[in-house]
Amino acid sequence: MDRAESITAATSENSSRGPSIPRLPVEVCERIIDSIAAGWDTRYADAKGEPHLTTLTSCALVCQDWYFLTWYHLRQRIHLRDRKDVLSLSKTLRAKPRLREVIQQVFISGGSPGERQPIRHLGTFAAMLAGKAPRLSSITIEDAEWTIGMVRMEDIGFLALFSSISTLDLSNVTLSSAAQLRHLVSALPWLSELWCFNVDCSQKQHVSPASLPLNCANLDNLNVRWVAPAVEDLFVQISRASRVRDLGIGVDGELDPSSAASRSQTLLDASSTSAETVRLYIDPSSPVRDDAIDATVGRPTERHCNLSRHDHLRRLEIWLEHPFAEWPWIPHILSRIVSKHFQVIFIVSYLRMDHMAEDLDGLLAAMEQDGLLMRLDSIMQAKRFSDTVASRGFCIGIVEDGGYWTSRNTGMGSALRERHDRLDELVRRKMPHSHARGILRIRQLEGGHAKDTSSP
Template sequence: MDRAESITTAVSTSEGSSHGPSIPRLPVEVCERIIDHVAAGWDTGYVVAKGEPHLTTLTSCALVCQDWYYLTWYHLRQRIHLRDRTDVLSLSKMLRAKPRLREVIEQVVISGGSPGERQPIRHLGTFAAMLAGKAPRLSRITIEDAEWTIGSVRMDDIGFLGVFSAIDVLCLYKVTLSSAAQLRHLVSALPRLSELWCVNVDCSQKQHVSPASLPLNYANLEYLDVRWVAPAVEDLFVQISRASRVRNLIFGVDGELDPSSAASRSQTLLDASSTSAETVELNIYPSSPVRDDAIDATVERHCNLSHHDHLWRLEIYLWHPFAEWLWIPHILSRIVSKHFQAMAVMLRLRTDHNAEDLDGLLTTVEQDDVLARLDSILQEKHFSGTIASRGVCIGIGHNGDYWTSGNTGMGPALRERYDRLDELVRRKMPHSHGRGILSTVPNFQEFYSWREDMDDIHRQSMQAEQKKPAGEDAHPLAEGPQGSAD
């Protein structure tokens, strides 16, 4: 590791100490290997960095002593946060002083000066112009807590972002745009962009976006995340979805859903991706309760997946008080894709009301017939041979458990409630349980593991389908024991 300072050791005693036996010292090479191993486990692809265990460990290592601070310095700069022009100038100076850092930076976060407040980001243009070509491994740019006012960032400066040839992910989170054209220019400046995330993005523009306003590289976009954005931004996503081959769509549904309306903005976006989307994630945020006799019509007009012929995995996220839990059978019953293998329903508890929310959920699930109806739908012919082993997942989670594994962090009372939910799911879905397609998860980390398992099963089934003679089962890894790894 190139560093001007001499690295001694992280665990030592004073050289001249004569009090008691000396403590064995770890060779610096061992300390360095341990820290490198921790850093290798840090998945910088996660949008949520706070609480990530490897990052937390690295940060703790940096505080042990001066020696360990230097051992962790480069690792901790894989992700750089720039809050103002001064931060950009400091980074530019640092890159000149430590050229090796150029090969380290993988993510840059650009935000306003105060966390949680949307403030101007004039330094976006400064960053693009000053650092173009100086971070060849930069693959992700995140803009958050920002207000992009007219004239605050020159479009010519945005063009410099094209020099960052490795950027394939752009995230906007809690951003206010002056017009959708700003987003279009930003996307167009990134030739290799394949993932576009927009969450809580407002826009002053009121008029619709025309097809002529599409980003130049729209055909490369395969992963779209559009949740709770302004109509002009949503219009841009609709145009992109229609003109490209979007494979993964994450989408937010909220607001007043009128079951009598002829169409909806949410359904328009879903339909725009219907010919190509393979995975869909629906985030259904609580709105005014829908009458039981109007649920089917509401789903038909706002969450209808009947035209998604390539869909193989569906994820549905519900928030307390889980009124939309009753929608799940109506959503599932409309799926006709012959490739459908997996579905998850994640119920998001309030962080400070886990037990209370779970008690209410248990009462609801015990009293209603949602699970029984799901069980019946899953026995229909077009689902009988496609669902993967453990392919139907019911789980709970909250915003504070992204990095919690297994039952870690669950007290005895919460664990007992989760066990009751697991028992309820299996008891009320006996046919699916008997087929081995059911699973439950107690937190988001376990859910991510489930998703990875489903990805593996889908990948194997696609490989098997490519090799199989015509007429054989297209899903040899679906269901039961044959869906396991052995």
């Protein structure tokens, strides 16, 4: 088939079985695919859930011509699982120089998802591809084990030649020491976002403040969840040396002052003079009873989620998982906010994919207990909130854990729809003053970002 003439559907070869399928000029198909690619949001937490990427992948399977039209677009995101992948990418870049301008994200993993394996090819990638991907903005290291001597520090230094990298994300990684993370951050002079999730350390010693990365001042977006104490300590020191505007932390429910929850408060305090957005991801493994929270001595939220020092706070997000036992924390957290700039409280509840109806019932039960919503309604009428909270600034989000669920989805089953309607009714009824002010809103979540689904 002459590509310049037309692009046909995959079934056109069987035209004798029925009427021929209309053919589109290649220029039209190319514009359609380019338009789809332009809508791809590469910030999606789960690439599989991004609708434009899913559509692009489907387009690539239509026929050989469509595969070539989507080829460059799909290589915005590159996965490197071993040294062979790095060598193959280097060879492809030599053969197709245009691809150098396409690559935006690189994922370096140790092997199969969930298995932490050596990442010797990190050094190979840095040394061989330095300066050859001028639009590369993000590096993710995942499912990896980084032992001493596995990657030469001089190879890590080559990362400085990737002048457009602004985001570094470590997920499910075991380091030998926090010093390795310091070296990695130091090698990326334009880094502004640093994310660490499930990061362990074999060695426990902490990084000296004197040896902090010189580019600390550039880091304004930090997200640290479920990491080793040495890594968390590094984040504390970085926060004190920078102007963090967006902070996300994992919060443990332990009551012990020496627990991870206490360390999380230290991290909160370190960013108190600059943070405008704070995200609290509360661990459901250690639920705290409301009577324990209200105890005269040792209130966990007062010690571990105290935002009274955050004078520039504009937005607070609280992320909860089943069984949502931490809902009683929310009034205590909110009541201590004193920022004159505060505008939005966004509470997200994850629903397990296979237990959505059960989890919605649990969420309703948690929100109905002990006049919780009425207490929140009363707090939101305080002058500091009535003067600053924007219209629809009290937001309740629901998201399917491991996928994406829209509260207004026409395909929602009747049982889920009934529960969702009960949730809407409960919030309006229990928070009448906030409802009258028009600040309540229900939202869906897309790829880690809130998207409004409520009616005007």
